[in-house]
Amino acid sequence: MIEFQNVSVSFRQKRTTLTAVDDVSFSIGKGEIFGIVGSSGAGKSTLLRTINLLQGVTGGRVLVDGKDVTKYRGKTLRGHRRNIGMIFQHFNLADNLTARQNIAFVLRSAGVGREEADAKVREYLSLVGIPEKADVYPSKLSGGQKQRVAIARALAGGAKILLCDEPTSALDAETTLSILKLISTLSKQLGITVVIITHELNVIKSICSRCAVMDGGKLVELDGVYSLFTQPKDGFTKQLIGHTRTHDLPQEILDNTYGPVVKLTFLGPDANTPVISEASSRFGVQINILTGRIEYIENKPLGILYVNPIGEEYVVRQTLDYLKNVVREVEVLEDGAGI
Amino acid sequence: MAQGFSLQAALIKAFEETALMSGISLLIAVVAGGVLGLLLYVTSNPLFIKNRLVNQSVGIIINIVRSVPFLVLLVLLIPLSKMIVHTTIGPKAVVVPLAIAATAFFARLADASFADVSKGVIEAAVSTGASKWSVVARILLPEALPSLIRNITVTAVSLIGFSAMAGTVGGGGIGDLAIRYGYQRYQTDVMLICVVLLIILVQGVQLIGDISAKMLDKK
Numbered sequence: 299m300i301e302f303q304n305v306s307v308s309f310r311q312k313r314t315t316l317t318a319v320d321d322v323s324f325s326i327g328k329g330e331i332f333g334i335v336g337s338s339g340a341g342k343s344t345l346l347r348t349i350n351l352l353q354g355v356t357g358g359r360v361l362v363d364g365k366d367v368t369k370y371r372g373k374t375l376r377g378h379r380r381n382i383g384m385i386f387q388h389f390n391l392a393d394n395l396t397a398r399q400n401i402a403f404v405l406r407s408a409g410v411g412r413e414e415a416d417a418k419v420r421e422y423l424s425l426v427g428i429p430e431k432a433d434v435y436p437s438k439l440s441g442g443q444k445q446r447v448a449i450a451r452a453l454a455g456g457a458k459i460l461l462c463d464e465p466t467s468a469l470d471a472e473t474t475l476s477i478l479k480l481i482s483t484l485s486k487q488l489g490i491t492v493v494i495i496t497h498e499l500n501v502i503k504s505i506c507s508r509c510a511v512m513d514g515g516k517l518v519e520l521d522g523v524y525s526l527f528t529q530p531k532d533g534f535t536k537q538l539i540g541h542t543r544t545h546d547l548p549q550e551i552l553d554n555t556y557g558p559v560v561k562l563t564f565l566g567p568d569a570n571t572p573v574i575s576e577a578s579s580r581f582g583v584q585i586n587i588l589t590g591r592i593e594y595i596e597n598k599p600l601g602i603l604y605v606n607p608i609g610e611e612y613v614v615r616q617t618l619d620y621l622k623n624v625v626r627e628v629e630v631l632e633d634g635a636g637i
Numbered sequence: 638m639a640q641g642f643s644l645q646a647a648l649i650k651a652f653e654e655t656a657l658m659s660g661i662s663l664l665i666a667v668v669a670g671g672v673l674g675l676l677l678y679v680t681s682n683p684l685f686i687k688n689r690l691v692n693q694s695v696g697i698i699i700n701i702v703r704s705v706p707f708l709v710l711l712v713l714l715i716p717l718s719k720m721i722v723h724t725t726i727g728p729k730a731v732v733v734p735l736a737i738a739a740t741a742f743f744a745r746l747a748d749a750s751f752a753d754v755s756k757g758v759i760e761a762a763v764s765t766g767a768s769k770w771s772v773v774a775r776i777l778l779p780e781a782l783p784s785l786i787r788n789i790t791v792t793a794v795s796l797i798g799f800s801a802m803a804g805t806v807g808g809g810g811i812g813d814l815a816i817r818y819g820y821q822r823y824q825t826d827v828m829l830i831c832v833v834l835l836i837i838l839v840q841g842v843q844l845i846g847d848i849s850a851k852m853l854d855k856k
Contacts, residue, residue: 350764352684379766390761393856394779403775407767435855448761455765 301325306357318344320515333506334495341515342495383452387464389444391436397447398432422450442473462494563627564601583609654809659796666739674747702741731808746788754780783854790846
C-alpha cells in the first residue's frame with residue numbers, strides 16, 4: 299500500500315545540510331495500523347509528510363498503491379492528497395469555522411455539491427460520535443472532540459489512508475484511549491490504512507500491529523509490536539522500551555530486603571502459568587512480590603514481576619533454579635548478601 | 638451669532654471632506670493593500686507559491702512608499718493626481734496620495750494578519766487536496782478576518798491623521814480647519830472644537846472596529 303524506497307530528505311541550511319530522513323526503506327500493508335516511534339528530531343514527522351507530499355524527498359521514492367508519488371504536481375497531487383487524510387497533535391481546525399464548516403471545506407473544495415456535502419458531514423460526525431456538535435466552533439469543543447472533528451475532516455472525502463501526526467500527544471490518558479479506539483474501529487470499519495507517529499509507546503502498544511523505530515533519521519528496527527516490546531534487538535529500541543520496563547522501587551525497600559531480588563519477565567503463554575504459587579508450595583519458600591505489572595500487547599500478555607524469595611539459602615537456590623526453567627527471563631538484581 | 642452659524646457650516650463641510658478623503662482612500666487601501674499583503678504572504682509560504690524575487694521586490698516597493706513622509710508624498714504625487722483625477726487641488730486630489738500611502742501601510746499589516754494564521758491550520762487544509770485558491774478563500778481569509786479588521790481600523794485612524802495634512806494642497810477637512818482658523822487666525826475655540834471632533838471620530842472608528850473584530854473572532 300505504502301512503500302518507502304531509500305527515502306532521504308535533507309534540508310539545506312546556511313552552510314550545512316541537515317539530513318532529517320536518511321535512506322529509509324520499508325513498506326506498510328493495506329488495512330494495517332502501523333506505528334513509527336522515535337524521539338523528537340528522529341525524522342518521523344518528516345517521513346510521514348513524504349506520503350502526502352507536504353514534504354518533498356531529496357532521494358528515493360515513495361510508492362502508494364504501486365505508483366511513485368514523489369513527482370506528483372498540481373491536479374494529480376491534489377487528487378492524491380484527497381485519498382489521504384491527516385490528523386495532527388494540535389488538531390489544526392480552522393477556529394472561525396464550525397465543526398460542520400471545517401468538514402464541509404474538504405468536500406466543497408473537492409467539488410461536492412452543497413446538499414451532498416451536508417449529508418456527508420452529518421454521516422461522518424455521527425461516525426466519530428459527536429453528531430450534536432455540528433454547529434459548534436472549535437473553541438467550545440474539548441480536545442478529544444476537536445480530534446474527532448479532525449478525524450471526520452480527514453476521512454469525509456473518502457480517504458483510504460489516515461496519517462496521524464502525534465494524534466494523542468495533546469490529550470489526557472482517558473481521551474487518548476477513546477481516540478485510539480475510534481481510529482482502530484474506523485480502520486476496520488472503512489478498511490483504512492493508518493500510519494501513526496508518536497513518542498508515546500502506549501499508543502503503539504494499544505493499537506498498532508507493526509512498528510518502525512527511527513533514530514537520527516534512520517530506520518533502526520521494524521517488527522511486530524509484541525516482539526518489538528518483548529524482544530527488542532537494536533540498542534536504541536532497548537533504551538526506548540527500557541523506560542517502560544524498569545522498576546521504580548525505592549532504594550530503601552531494596553536495602554531492607556533479605557534474600558535476592560529477582561526480576562521475572564513472562565512472555566506469551568508463560569504468563570498464564572501460576573509459577574509463584576507453584577514454587578511456593580513446591581519448595582516451601584515465601585515469595586514476596588515487590589512490584590510488577592502485566593500488560594497486554596496485541597492481546598498477548600507481557601508480565602514483569604519483581605519478587606523477593608525468603609527462606610533457607612538452599613530453598614531459595616532451588617526456587618531460583620526452578621524459576622529459571624519455567625520463566626522466559628530471570629534476572630537476579632540483588633544476590634541476597636543481606637542475609 | 639452669524640459667525641457661529643458659519644462655523645457650524647464650516648465644521649460640517651470639513652467633516653464631510655475628512656470622511657470622503659479617508660473613506661475612499663481606505664476602501665482603495667483595503668482592496669489594493671489586501672491584495673499586496675496576500676501576495677507578500679503567499680510568496681513567502683512554501684505551501685503556496687514561495688518566490689523570493691517577487692516577495693522581495695514587492696517588499697522593497699512598499700518600503701519605498703512607506704519611507705517617504707506623507708507631507709512629501711502629497712507634493713511628490715501632484716503630477717500623478719493630475720493624471721488620475723484631473724485636478725491638483727481639493728479633496729479629490731488628496732485621495733491619490735492618501736490611498737497610495739495607506740495601501741503600502743495596510744499591505745504590511747495584512748501580510749502580518751495572514752502570517753498570524755496558524756501554519757498547522759493551513760497545512761491541514763493543504764493536506765486535504767484543496768486547491769491553493771480554495772485554501773486562501775475558505776480557510777485563510779476567514780481565519781485572518783478578525784485580525785484584518787483590527788488592522789483596517791488602525792489604517793483608518795492613521796488615514797484620518799494623514800488627511801489633516803490635506804490642507805497643503807487645498808484638500809480641506811477637519812485638520813485643515815483647525816490649522817486655518819485655530820492656528821492662523823488665533824481662534825482657539827475652533828481649534829478645540831476640531832480636536833474634539835477628531836477625537837470623537839477616531840473613538841467611533843475604533844469602537845466599530847473593535848466590536849466587529851470581536852464578533853467575528855470565534856477563537
